[in-house]
Amino acid sequence: MNWWLQPLLLAIVTGALCPISGTLLIVQGRVMQSNLISHAVLPGLALAVAFGFPPSVGGLVSGLLGSMVAERFLGSWQGTTSHGAVMNTVLAGFLGFGVLLIPVLGIRVDLEATLFGDLLLTRTVDLLQALGALLLQGLFLGLYYKPLVFFGVDPAGAAASGLPLRALRFALAGITAFVVVSSMTAVGVVLVISLMCAPALFGLSGATSLGQAVLKAAGAGMAISGGGFLLALLLNLPPGPLIGVLCIGLLLMGKIKIIGS
Amino acid sequence: MSCRHLSYSYGQHRVLDHIDFHLRPGSLSALVGPNGAGKSTLLHLLQGQLQPSGGAVELDGVPVGRCRKRIALMPQKGTIDWHFPITVAEFARLGRLSSSRTGCCDVDGALQRVGLEALAGRRLDQLSGGQQQRALLGRTLVQPADVLLLDEPCATIDPPSRQLLLGLMRQLSDAGLTLVVSSHDWGPALQSYDRVLVLDRVLRADGTPEEVQQTLNDVTMGNHYCG
Numbered sequence: 001m002n003w004w005l006q007p008l009l010l011a012i013v014t015g016a017l018c019p020i021s022g023t024l025l026i027v028q029g030r031v032m033q034s035n036l037i038s039h040a041v042l043p044g045l046a047l048a049v050a051f052g053f054p055p056s057v058g059g060l061v062s063g064l065l066g067s068m069v070a071e072r073f074l075g076s077w078q079g080t081t082s083h084g085a086v087m088n089t090v091l092a093g094f095l096g097f098g099v100l101l102i103p104v105l106g107i108r109v110d111l112e113a114t115l116f117g118d119l120l121l122t123r124t125v126d127l128l129q130a131l132g133a134l135l136l137q138g139l140f141l142g143l144y145y146k147p148l149v150f151f152g153v154d155p156a157g158a159a160a161s162g163l164p165l166r167a168l169r170f171a172l173a174g175i176t177a178f179v180v181v182s183s184m185t186a187v188g189v190v191l192v193i194s195l196m197c198a199p200a201l202f203g204l205s206g207a208t209s210l211g212q213a214v215l216k217a218a219g220a221g222m223a224i225s226g227g228g229f230l231l232a233l234l235l236n237l238p239p240g241p242l243i244g245v246l247c248i249g250l251l252l253m254g255k256i257k258i259i260g261s
Numbered sequence: 262m263s264c265r266h267l268s269y270s271y272g273q274h275r276v277l278d279h280i281d282f283h284l285r286p287g288s289l290s291a292l293v294g295p296n297g298a299g300k301s302t303l304l305h306l307l308q309g310q311l312q313p314s315g316g317a318v319e320l321d322g323v324p325v326g327r328c329r330k331r332i333a334l335m336p337q338k339g340t341i342d343w344h345f346p347i348t349v350a351e352f353a354r355l356g357r358l359s360s361s362r363t364g365c366c367d368v369d370g371a372l373q374r375v376g377l378e379a380l381a382g383r384r385l386d387q388l389s390g391g392q393q394q395r396a397l398l399g400r401t402l403v404q405p406a407d408v409l410l411l412d413e414p415c416a417t418i419d420p421p422s423r424q425l426l427l428g429l430m431r432q433l434s435d436a437g438l439t440l441v442v443s444s445h446d447w448g449p450a451l452q453s454y455d456r457v458l459v460l461d462r463v464l465r466a467d468g469t470p471e472e473v474q475q476t477l478n479d480v481t482m483g484n485h486y487c488g
Contacts, residue, residue: 027345150355153345153385157336160310161358162329207346208384 006127007119007186008229011239013130014183015195015225019217020137021179022196023203024172027152027210032087033067033173034196038180038189039091040066042098042114045181050105056129056181063177066094071169116240117188119229126186133175133182140175141214144168149210187225191240195221198247224250262307262325262332262408262439266316269302276302278463279316284441284456286407289434291451291470292443294460300443301337303460304410307441308334320408333406335397337413343385349396350381356403371402374429391422398426408439415444427453 025031044062048055070090074083102109113121141148147168150158159165183192203217228243235242267280276299284290292300305311307318309325309332318325325332333356353368372378375395380388388396394414401409411430415423427450434440434455442454451457457473459466466476 027342029342146355146358149345149347149351150358152342153347153352153355154336154341156340157334157355158358160308160334163358204346208348208382209351210346213346 004233006124007122007239008226010122010127010130010186011119011229011243012222012226013127013134014187014191015199015222016218017130017134017137017179017221018183018192018195019199019203019221020134020141020214021176022200023210023214023217024141024148025176025196026200026204027213028148028169028172029152029155030169030172031197032084033070033176034180035193036070036087036091036094037063037067037173037177038184038192039098040094041177041181041184042095043101044098045114046098046101046105046107046109049107049109050101059181059184060174060177062094062098063180064174066090067173067177068170069094071173113188114184115188115190116238116244117184117186117191119186119239122186126182130182130186133178136178137175140171144171145211152210187243188240191244194244194247195225198250199224202250220250262318262320264307264316264318267303267306267313267318268315269299269306269311270314276462277306277460280460280464282458282464282467284408284439286439287434287437288455289430289440289453290442290456290458291446291454292441292458292460293445293447293451294465296445298461300460301412304334304412304441304443307408307410308332310334330404331406332408332410333401333404335401335409335411335414338390338394338397338417341385341393341397343388343393345385347385348382349377349385349388349399352385352396353399353403356400357405366402368399368403371399374402374432375399376425391418391425394418394422394426398429402433406438408441409433411440411442413443413445415442415446415450423450 022031022034025034041059041063044058044060045055048058070087073086073090147158147163150161150163151165151168155165180192199217199221202220203213207213207216224246225243228246229239232239232242263283264280267277268275269277280303292303294300302311306313307325309329320328320331350368350372353371366374369378372381375398377392377395377399380392385393385396398411398414414426430440430442431453451470454470456468457470458464459473459477466473468476
């Protein structure tokens with residue numbers, strides 16, 4: 001197998017994985033959660049590395065815990081402005097805790113790889129895990145498509161209809177955490193966030209259904225991630241940062257109608 | 262539907278105090294009162310979403326908590342994300358999500374009733390304010406309910422759209438549905454209703470539009486509510 005094929009496949013799978021989660025989070029008004037979870041995985045990763053567990057399991061637990069802590073505090077603060085502030089505080093707290101654990105536990109963590117990943121070091125297990133996350137995400141979307149739509153367009157009405165809002169939000173947070181850990185070991189925190197947001201906005205622009213938005217977002221994500229990786233090889237640049245810059249390009253092209261504007 | 266000694270408090274703040282009324286099937290009632298009078302809270306109590314602090318709400322003698330699917334609540338327009346990627350038809354179809362039974366109309370019939378059949382494939386954010394309000398009503402009509410609670414359906418829409426909605430509500434009540442409509446409108450539109458309930462924490466007046474108007478001819482009260 002060519003040395004670049006496995007990283008390219010991971011770039012393409014991640015390019016689909018992140019925008020799908022991003023689209024679901026944006027339409028649920030929970031886009032800050034992508035930011036929160038991607039940073040909150042760090043303490044779990046550090047602990048897993050220190051105690052010999054798979055880092056993705058530690059990251060998954062830690063990311064989900066961060067999301068639950070934020071939910072707990074959100075109940076005490078009203079208004080979307082306060083919600084953003086609570087999310088940022090929990091995010092910074094978990095990130096700080098993760099950074100503190102590194103010297104305390106005496107482990108070595110490559111900060112550059114944490115932020116931007118290293119596609120060239122992709123292992124088969126990374127690719128399989130990303131494919132597993134994509135499968136799980138597809139199942140979730142297939143099983144809960146209509147409730148996700150109802151909660152997105154009218155959360156109060158959906159809750160009044162007896163649909164389980166809390167359970168759905170918890171499942172969404174869990175899947176987001178799995179997506180983050182499955183993507184960031186190869187592509188890093190920064191790229192996870194940019195791939196969750198920019199293609200999702202592109203997908204949502206002009207879409208007439210959530211399914212259409214998800215497919216458009218996944219297509220744009222795969223193109224920008226896969227294309228970015230190949231361009232990085234051509235230009236001899238690190239792929240992660242280049243893909244992040246290309247995501248801003250999506251906005252600059254003026255093809256995205258920002259939600260709510 | 263009947264309310265007996267219904268009360269509700271948010272913490273120490275009493276929002277509704279000993280509300281009593283009985284609605285006959287197929288009636289069209291207006292629920293009016295100033296901002297903060299407790300209109301939306303009362304509608305949520307009637308739908309069974311909120312538990313009363315005191316008293317009870319029953320539909321055909323059954324507590325509403327046990328027959329919530331027979332009561333549909335159309336929320337205020339501001340609670341909806343109108344930029345969500347969804348067409349008018351799909352939005353209306355959500356009304357059937359919580360039940361396999363069909364309401365007074367199927368999706369096509371509901372859109373026809375609210376005059377949006379030609380816009381079924383359009384995105385919600387491409388509709389005017391009045392059309393959005395009608396789409397919301399269309400979704401409510403798809404729900405399998407005997408009682409429709411409409412929370413300020415005529416707010417922020419132009420007079421022709423308001424007239425259309427009032428006509429539609431009358432048709433629904435003639436078809437046997439019981440409707441309760443919260444409103445800020447103290448004008449001639451009140452004459453369109455069978456009954457008017459004036460709420461301001463307690464039930465201030467209750468009767469036909471003429472009877473209520475007579476009660477409100479008390480200058481102090483009239484100024485208070487009409488101002």
